[in-house]
Amino acid sequence: MEYAIITNNLTKKFNDFIAVNNLNLKVKKGEICGLVGPNGAGKTTLIEMLICALKPTSGSAKILGKDILKDPLKAREKIGYLPEDSGFYKNMSGFRFLQYMAELGGVEKLEAKKKASTFIKKVGLSERGNSKIETYSAGMKQRLAIAQAFVADPEVVFLDEPTSDLDPLAREKVLEMISDYARKGNTILITTHMLPITEKISDIVAIIEKGKIITKVVLKDISGSLEEIYKNTIKGDWN
Ligand SMILES: Nc1ncnc2c1ncn2[C@@H]1O[C@H](COP(=O)(O)OP(=O)(O)O)[C@@H](O)[C@H]1O
Ligand SMILES: [Mg+2]
Incomplete structure (x- = not known):
């Protein structure tokens, strides 16, 4: 099996705070992986490490077989990136x-x-x-x-909340473009808070909370909605 993204106990600490905690994720070539989770879960921090912009505290990751720590220039070569604030x-x-x-x-x-x-x-x-x-x-x-x-x-594109400012028609067109791009064999990791969008576009969804992936969902295998799964999985700090 060819994986475009593999992380191995990837961890980022900011002083004593653990933003990404021993995270393990595998995304196959050609897949669209949705990454969802509450604000502050560690999504952006994870992506910043994978694009080689932020150095992990420990653990490792590979992009198309290239190690982000040992071979960052090669790992970065095939990457596209939409930052949260461009x-x-x-x-x-x-x-x-x-x-x-x-x-x-x-x-x-x-x-x-x-x-x-x-x-x-x-x-x-x-x-x-x-x-x-x-x-x-x-x-x-x-x-x-x-x-x-x-x-x-x-060949690998990281999109950090790409749809927040888009009107419904623009959103649809952009999602179509993303799907088409993946269908050509490219790989996409996309974060968004809009679960119906994630559900529509992704092959797999990783639900992340407090720096850890707590559930991985293969969308074609689920019977209920992603929103239900999300609500039953995320604990949150609300009570
Ligand atoms: N440079 C930084 N210094 C200290 N804490 C940070 C820094 N960047 C992110 N964090 C913290 O790490 C956690 C994860 O942030 P982030 O990855 O942006 O979450 P998400 O994208 O899931 O909303 C948050 O609690 C955030 O405040
Ligand atoms: Mg973020």
Whole structure:
């Protein structure tokens, strides 16, 4: 079995606080894995370690067989990433930004232009592609940020809450794009608080609380809804 993401007792401590706690997760190539859990569960911290932006305190992980600690440059090569809060070069146009991100990701200039125009269409920004990013609405910026995660042809894409600012139609289009991308054999790890979305798009869902994966759900095998499973699994700190 080929795995795109494997973590082995991956742990991150901030001083005495354990944000990610001996976490074990395996995602097969071509799968969409939803990562859901309460605020502060450790989702973003996990993703930041997997994209080699944050050093684990202990444990290890591999992306497409490349160790994130021993071989971070190789591990990072095939990765696309949508951060929770994205920053932009505000004076660039959306199109130029995508072209720039593709080039940064190693795509050759002409091909980068093609990729930029493909993805600007896919997120419904063709008409505004030549406007400066600073003139975009929050939803448009989010769509551009999503396109940016895909534009350099990554084999593994991490999307940290991609749908929070999107209207229903934009959300549907973006989810379609994500599904299509995975169907080509690529792997996606996606966090969102919208359980029906996670349920619709994912093959497997990992429920995370206090830095640990407490349940892993294979969606085709469940009879009830993900929301039910989530509510029965998460303890929370509310009582
Ligand atoms: N740089 C940091 N320093 C200290 N604590 C942090 C830092 N980053 C995250 N945390 C803490 O780690 C926990 C997990 O955060 P995060 O991974 O952002 O959760 P999620 O994305 O699931 O909402 C939270 O309690 C958060 O406050
Ligand atoms: Mg987060």
